[in-house]
Amino acid sequence: MLNPWRLRLLSQLDTLGTVRAVAEAASQSASSVSQQLSVLEAETRTQLLERTGRRVRLTPAGQLLARRARAILDHMDTVEAELRSLGAEPAGLVRLGAFQSAIHSLAVPAVTQLARTHPQLEIELLELEPHESIPALRVGDADLIITTPDFVEVALGPDVDVVPLAVDPVVLVVPQEQAGQGPADLAAYAEQPWAFDVPGSYMAGLATRLCRQAGFEPRVVCRFSNYLMTLQHVEAGHSVTLLPALAVDRRYRVATRELTPAVTRTITAALRRGARPRAAVSLVLETVRRLPVPPGLLRS
Template sequence: MNPWRLRLLVQLDTLGTVRAVAQAARLSPSSVSQQLAVLESETRTQLLERTGRRVRLTSAGLILARRARAILDHMDSVETELRGFGAEPAGLVRLGAFQSAIHTVAVPAVTRLARTYPHLDVELLQLEPHESVPALRVGDADVIITTTDVDDLPLGPDLDLVPLAGDRIVLVLPPDHPTAGRGPADLAAYADEPWAFDMPQSYMANLALRLCRQARFEPRVVCRFSNYMLGLQHVEAGLSIMLLPSLAVDGRHRVTTRDLATPVSRTITAAIRRGAPPRAAVRVVLDALRGLPETVAGGSPGE
């Protein structure tokens, strides 16, 4: 059996449609269908059922897809051992992380690893939680930094989780705002303020909207940014206020933060696929992430 075709089958099990697999693999849908048909010939087993234009896995296809995950992980491990004869962690590890964790968690970990393991290559990918969990499951990432607080992204039981830190949600204000420097903030007092939001349907956009509505108002959103740094610049200029994880509040911006009167926090977690024991290269990346300094784990006050 060809490992590449097995990976396509695994992606079909995870993503659900040939079109989605084609987009992930950067192939045409017809090419994906042809390769899956070849895999059926190789295994001499019907792996797919076709109903109209849709394709779904047979019972045999489901079994093979789920066994294939362990097979592919084991092949990666063997390849790495052959390259380095097990002398030290080596090879490629793809690390996915959401935006605010990249410069505070991922980059420091990768920097330490580069000094210690010269034959280890860590490819850093910016992936928000709704992107990183599927990427991990289909094998496009080996380790991800995500949050366990995204309700529509169940993280188990096919994944192993390593808690890294807690990260509180804070209200970010211009430095000369009349309420700067006070104690915990009641969001209802900010109902008439202009708000900066993340992009629609992102984790922080959904969370901020929910918190504002719990405070019984609909926020007046004057701008949306996919980059937290642009949002912080907007707040710094006195044009808006926003809700952010404390991890995202870069101290280089002249803003102030207030904790919320009703505290809200998220749990930052590393995740890997469950199955065969993780190869040495993956283990050292996890160890580096667990070495998170307390100043990162606690979040920056931003004041």
């Protein structure tokens, strides 16, 4: 009989690529993960792994079982939730992942609304940037994510169902006293100090690329992983920055200008393709879809 825990480890190995990465995600030792995968091979009487030195990769049979495992695990979650909510409203745990600027504008309003209308529903809210949320969805650490496929090296792929939510323009953010009219030409800000996201983030990569396309290397004076800290820095007159419109909190005294040519990102909800989504997951998705579009965004 197939063990769900071992199936999840195999699925994670297919997504994460190494036993060490699976061990970190599962809070287990690498030797324990290897042992569990060996037991799974014995249970299936099939070679699932090829070992070359210290490296391990999935055989064709291993790849097949890993991808089927996702559907099996999703189906088990669905059955458990249906049993718990038999004859009642959708219930159970839904793990909702969202990137930073979508947390306060989309995820929290959805959670707040559902807490009033479906108090038996438990929602675990996870802050996950797009390069983190897509793998988390694939391995089952998130049931539903709010993400963007634009400017992100991790592709959504055919194993994920995508629901467009909104179109979000990328804007130049400057101190209020530097407010201008019309779209901004980045070349005019070549001598300004810049605030960027942390290295490796998709916004840091996008901002660097846009500045270079405008013909200059930005002078980065600070890097923050938190957009509110970035807005504080700009508000104080210490820098300018590039942010998605969704990330610009209106409480800060800053001005925004769209770019020329315009740059946008698509905000989407995504869930795993395969088994029919649990009623609770479908309810959270529908609630997110029906939220009013935040200011500055366009409905997809």
